Amino acid sequence: MLRSHTCGELRISDIGKSVKLCGWVQKSRDLGALTFVDLRDRYGITQLFFNQEDNPELCEKARKLGREFVVAAIGKVRERSSKNANRATGDIEIEVTELSILNESKVPPFTIDDDTDGGDELRMKYRYLDIRRMPVMNNLIFRSKLAIETRKFLSSLNFVEVETPVLIKSTPEGARDFVVPSRMNAGQFYALPQSPQTFKQLLMVSGLDRYFQIVKCFRDEDLRADRQPEFTQIDCEMSFITQEDILQTFEALTKYLFKTLKGIDLPTFPRMTYDEAMLKYGSDKPDLRFSMEFVELNDLVKGKGFSVFDEAKLIVGINAEGQAAKYSNKDLKDLTEWMKRPQIGAKGLVYVKYEEDGSIKSTVGKFYSDEDIKIWLERFSAKPGDILFILSGETDATRKQLSELRLEMGNRMGLRQPHDFKPLWVMDFPLLEWDEDTQRFYAMHHPFTSPKKEDINRMLDGDHETMKALRADAYDLVLNGVEIGGGSIRIHDRTLQEKNFKLLGFTEEEAEAQFGFLMGAFEFGAPPHGGIAFGFDRLCAVMNGQNTIRDFIAFPKNNQGRDVMIDAPSPIDKAQLKELYLEIKTE
Numbered sequence: 126m127l128r129s130h131t132c133g134e135l136r137i138s139d140i141g142k143s144v145k146l147c148g149w150v151q152k153s154r155d156l157g158a159l160t161f162v163d164l165r166d167r168y169g170i171t172q173l174f175f176n177q178e179d180n181p182e183l184c185e186k187a188r189k190l191g192r193e194f195v196v197a198a199i200g201k202v203r204e205r206s207s208k209n210a211n212r213a214t215g216d217i218e219i220e221v222t223e224l225s226i227l228n229e230s231k232v233p234p235f236t237i238d239d240d241t242d243g244g245d246e247l248r249m250k251y252r253y254l255d256i257r258r259m260p261v262m263n264n265l266i267f268r269s270k271l272a273i274e275t276r277k278f279l280s281s282l283n284f285v286e287v288e289t290p291v292l293i294k295s296t297p298e299g300a301r302d303f304v305v306p307s308r309m310n311a312g313q314f315y316a317l318p319q320s321p322q323t324f325k326q327l328l329m330v331s332g333l334d335r336y337f338q339i340v341k342c343f344r345d346e347d348l349r350a351d352r353q354p355e356f357t358q359i360d361c362e363m364s365f366i367t368q369e370d371i372l373q374t375f376e377a378l379t380k381y382l383f384k385t386l387k388g389i390d391l392p393t394f395p396r397m398t399y400d401e402a403m404l405k406y407g408s409d410k411p412d413l414r415f416s417m418e419f420v421e422l423n424d425l426v427k428g429k430g431f432s433v434f435d436e437a438k439l440i441v442g443i444n445a446e447g448q449a450a451k452y453s454n455k456d457l458k459d460l461t462e463w464m465k466r467p468q469i470g471a472k473g474l475v476y477v478k479y480e481e482d483g484s485i486k487s488t489v490g491k492f493y494s495d496e497d498i499k500i501w502l503e504r505f506s507a508k509p510g511d512i513l514f515i516l517s518g519e520t521d522a523t524r525k526q527l528s529e530l531r532l533e534m535g536n537r538m539g540l541r542q543p544h545d546f547k548p549l550w551v552m553d554f555p556l557l558e559w560d561e562d563t564q565r566f567y568a569m570h571h572p573f574t575s576p577k578k579e580d581i582n583r584m585l586d587g588d589h590e591t592m593k594a595l596r597a598d599a600y601d602l603v604l605n606g607v608e609i610g611g612g613s614i615r616i617h618d619r620t621l622q623e624k625n626f627k628l629l630g631f632t633e634e635e636a637e638a639q640f641g642f643l644m645g646a647f648e649f650g651a652p653p654h655g656g657i658a659f660g661f662d663r664l665c666a667v668m669n670g671q672n673t674i675r676d677f678i679a680f681p682k683n684n685q686g687r688d689v690m691i692d693a694p695s696p697i698d699k700a701q702l703k704e705l706y707l708e709i710k711t712e
């Protein structure tokens with residue numbers, strides 16, 4: 126070993142020991158007679174001390190060290206005269222007797238500090254240097270521990286980790302596939318898995334009983350802060366279980382992870398149906414760190430000559446408690462503009478200010494008397510000093526817009542503290558989701574999800590409203606407004622699976638061509654089964670009070686789906702294209 130200790134290890138009790146340390150030069154301070162060098166590795170920073178008088182040659186060498194030089198130092202631990210209470214090793218320093226430079230370094234393009242001066246793109250280009258910074262390094266260490274604890278917990282419950290293939294078959298359902306051309310099969314393509322869904326179900330048919338995998342998944346979608354084209358799932362499946370067993374098992378896993386990695390005891394997770402979540406929060410992933418529930422006003426506001434409300438399907442609002450005095454007319458105008466941005470798309474924003482002195486100020490005072498509005502205020506349980514924000518329009522769109530406003534107000538009011546954790550289960554999702562663009566239904570979760578028993582008979586009734594009302598044994602685990610996991614009880618019967626494909630608009634031939642292998646397997650004794658998948662990167666981020674999953678991925682892609690460090694994707698040469706039957710004809 127080139128070192129006897131790490132740079133984070135030595136304490137006052139080590140004084141007098143001869144030690145060998147290796148690491149990177151964080152900083153060197155030349156004070157004339159004395160030189161101090163901060164030596165850094167993954168574990169911490171230790172101060173090296175050089176004395177001009179005792180050893181001028183060595184001191185000279187130390188003075189010439191550049192930032193990020195890799196060095197080995199031999200010396201004795203001694204007590205520091207001026208201690209640094211902010212550093213674990215701050216009581217000691219090393220009086221160096223030998224110093225070797227293991228490698229030099231160019232000046233790094235940004236400072237290797239917790240708060241760096243490097244912009245996003247630059248840090249991505251030099252990601253290996255970015256990872257040297259403690260916050261990024263610690264994220265990766267956390268991720269590793271989370272994976273290890275997940276494996277420990279699940280294997281203690283008899284789950285078996287099985288690797289499923291990465292080169293699979295493209296299917297049109299779900300997100301867009303990444304595809305890989307096959308050299309040995311002209312004009313044919315593999316797809317990278319969006320998830321191991323069908324394989325884990327086949328493993329249940331095999332009798333594996335309890336499966337898990339910490340697995341890469343690939344989806345060719347437009348990117349956002351919490352999305353990457355390749356991401357990791359904790360993917361699980363169980364046989365001979367009910368929905369209740371799955372909820373219990375994975376609630377226990379989540380609690381175990383919070384306890385072991387964060388020392389936090391989570392209480393029993395509340396449960397809410399999808400319908401209730403939409404009604405109260407306008408979202409299937411409500412942030413329960415604060416209340417601010419939706420209040421509907423349809424029955425109170427219609428027929429008073431205000432056509433906007435009269436024509437709306439839904440009139441619904443929230444009460445921002447104690448905020449009236451904080452919002453000037455200009456602030457309210459700005460907030461209205463914010464709501465009108467295309468990302469949210471509200472047509473306007475009605476507000477009712479319930480001033481401290483009990484007076485009422487509102488944008489709709491022309492149409493509603495103070496007496497009318499007092500009834501609204503009562504419904505919101507509003508007190509003087511509160512302000513109501515009210516939206517109206519089509520039901521789904523209005524709820525979605527108000528949900529955005531609720532989250533924004535939660536932010537502004539400091540109600541979304543990153544280290545306050547509020548998990549819940551959202552259950553009884555609709556089986557189907559209508560898509561306006563393609564004018565057809567899609568599976569809300571995926572086509573293998575079982576409808577609720579009581580809905581099976583109504584499945585093929587065909588009428589639009591009935592189809593919308595079908596419910597599935599599908600559930601999501603939501604944490605602080607983020608979907609952490611989702612799963613369902615599966616169909617395990619060929620006839621029902623065929624029926625479901627028909628509902629989704631597949632012809633018999635299409636269903637057979639794409640999923641014949643799965644339906645075939647159901648004919649060989651498929652056990653009842655179900656499962657769940659956790660977004661592993663998201664779980665890492667949320668557990669650390671952050672929302673950018675990129676910070677928890679060693680080598681992530683940027684928003685254009687590029688790895689700017691290795692410069693991928695990139696063109697391939699003509700011969701390679703030809704071999705793959707992908708020649709691009711240029712005139």
Ligand code: ASP
Nearest residue numbers: 320322612613656657658
């Ligand atoms: N495969 C599903 C997904 O990726 C999860 C599941 O149903 O287990 O969302």
